[in-house]
Amino acid sequence: MTDQRPITILCLASEYKGVPFIEECARQGARVILMTAEKYGGEPWPWEAIYRHYNMPDLHTQPNITNAVSYLARENDIDRIVALDDYDVATAASLREHLRVPGIGETQARYFRDKLAMRLQAASHGIRVPAFTSVFNYDQLRDYMAAITPPWVLKPRFEAGAVGIRKLHDSEGVWRALDELGDEQSFYLLEQFVPGDVYHVDALLWGGEVLFAVSSRYGAPPLSVTQGGGIFNTRLLPRDSEEFRETTRLSADVFRAFYLQQGVTHTEFIRAHHDGEYYFLETAARVGGAHIDKMVEAATGIALWQEAARIELAVERGDAYELPEHRDEYAGLIICLAREQWPDLSAYNEPEIVWRVPREYHAGLLVASDDPERVSQLLDQYNDRFVRDFLMHTPNKQGARTTF
Ligand SMILES: Nc1ncnc2c1ncn2[C@@H]1O[C@H](COP(=O)(O)OP(=O)(O)O)[C@@H](O)[C@H]1O
Ligand SMILES: [Mg+2]
Numbered sequence: 001m002t003d004q005r006p007i008t009i010l011c012l013a014s015e016y017k018g019v020p021f022i023e024e025c026a027r028q029g030a031r032v033i034l035m036t037a038e039k040y041g042g043e044p045w046p047w048e049a050i051y052r053h054y055n056m057p058d059l060h061t062q063p064n065i066t067n068a069v070s071y072l073a074r075e076n077d078i079d080r081i082v083a084l085d086d087y088d089v090a091t092a093a094s095l096r097e098h099l100r101v102p103g104i105g106e107t108q109a110r111y112f113r114d115k116l117a118m119r120l121q122a123a124s125h126g127i128r129v130p131a132f133t134s135v136f137n138y139d140q141l142r143d144y145m146a147a148i149t150p151p152w153v154l155k156p157r158f159e160a161g162a163v164g165i166r167k168l169h170d171s172e173g174v175w176r177a178l179d180e181l182g183d184e185q186s187f188y189l190l191e192q193f194v195p196g197d198v199y200h201v202d203a204l205l206w207g208g209e210v211l212f213a214v215s216s217r218y219g220a221p222p223l224s225v226t227q228g229g230g231i232f233n234t235r236l237l238p239r240d241s242e243e244f245r246e247t248t249r250l251s252a253d254v255f256r257a258f259y260l261q262q263g264v265t266h267t268e269f270i271r272a273h274h275d276g277e278y279y280f281l282e283t284a285a286r287v288g289g290a291h292i293d294k295m296v297e298a299a300t301g302i303a304l305w306q307e308a309a310r311i312e313l314a315v316e317r318g319d320a321y322e323l324p325e326h327r328d329e330y331a332g333l334i335i336c337l338a339r340e341q342w343p344d345l346s347a348y349n350e351p352e353i354v355w356r357v358p359r360e361y362h363a364g365l366l367v368a369s370d371d372p373e374r375v376s377q378l379l380d381q382y383n384d385r386f387v388r389d390f391l392m393h394t395p396n397k398q399g400a401r402t403t404f
Pocket of ligand 2: 161162222268
């Protein structure tokens with residue numbers, strides 16, 4: 001069933017990402033209105049695929065954003081609203097509610113953006129999470145700290161990229177941190193620090209079913225990379241491994257608990273060193289950052305951003321969505337901040353290298369193979385070589401956002 005008039009999709013972009021999403025929408029005849037945070041308005045967006053473009057100083061300030069989009073709606077019948085960046089998920093939900101546009105509304109968006117809502121919703125569905133508490137009631141906070149062994153992390157509810165996370169070792173430290181935060185403190189949660197390996201499951205859903213999922217394990221946990229200034233790496237796991245099976249099974253539990261019907265998601269777990277169990281870390285209703293989409297595509301041929309667009313349009317049209325044919329191969333990514341502006345990676349020439357991160361002050365490689373062992377081997381080897389050849393040691397205290 002095809003509409004007479006083109007579908008109009010408003011895309012919100014607080015960062016430069018989601019280009020293949022926009023291109024796929026245009027390819028299918030939809031009109032894309034792109035609203036960018038000013039800072040990213042001049043990036044090489046696919047202009048020929050964009051019907052209209054607007055810059056805003058930022059995409060969060062209310063009522064400015066609601067007024068601006070409502071103004072646009074006078075001339076444009078907006079069918080769908082899409083968040084291209086994680087920071088746009090809540091704004092998109094609020095705009096959907098205002099304009100009565102279908103899709104994830106505010107209550108549900110919280111499960112994917114608010115780390116406290118995520119914990120509560122997961123725990124109430126029997127999903128294992130680190131012991132946590134809100135930062136509302138001081139009696140509860142005192143009880144929590146008396147009962148749960150430190151260290152804890154004091155974590156912002158609405159950030160991403162490990163921004164603002166503090167590891168604390170005693171209640172004195174917590175009270176001091178809360179004091180510094182003042183009125184900001186209720187926008188945090190406190191949870192037990194669970195040392196372990198961090199996994200991510202990148203998946204596509206349709207009709208409440210997982211149609212596609214790959215599971216990967218980060219090298220060093222993201223927090224130690226962003227705050228300790230190390231090397232980021234991640235790799236797809238063998239599909240017949242216990243880790244793959246468990247993390248993909250658990251992510252399906254999370255999707256059910258969060259009532260997710262369709263779309264693309266990035267979901268993380270910690271496998272605790274102390275008990276070997278998997279603890280739900282977080283989930284997002286979006287494509288994973290740090291070029292994870294490129295890694296998934298190198299291994300499988302599935303382009304997550306493009307599929308996200310196909311799903312969005314299929315929902316709007318009432319069409320069926322079918323996952324394209326894909327490969328079951330493997331890939332891995334390694335990236336670090338480099339000392340030099342354009343580091344020389346010419347000595348890295350294994351045939352498995354399929355892409356190099358084209359960004360100044362970054363060294364990064366994507367490797368692909370049909371053999372997961374080979375991918376792992378290369379990443380481990382490159383990890384040592386990157387330390388010697390490129391790594392810039394800038395221990396990055398909480399606050400700075402190191403995105404790859
Ligand atoms: N409870 C925890 N125990 C151990 N490490 C944690 C915990 N919470 C967060 N981290 C570390 O911080 C990183 C970022 O936390 P996460 O909840 O995934 O938020 P973000 O949205 O910033 O990625 C994780 O990848 C992990 O390394
Ligand atoms: Mg995370």
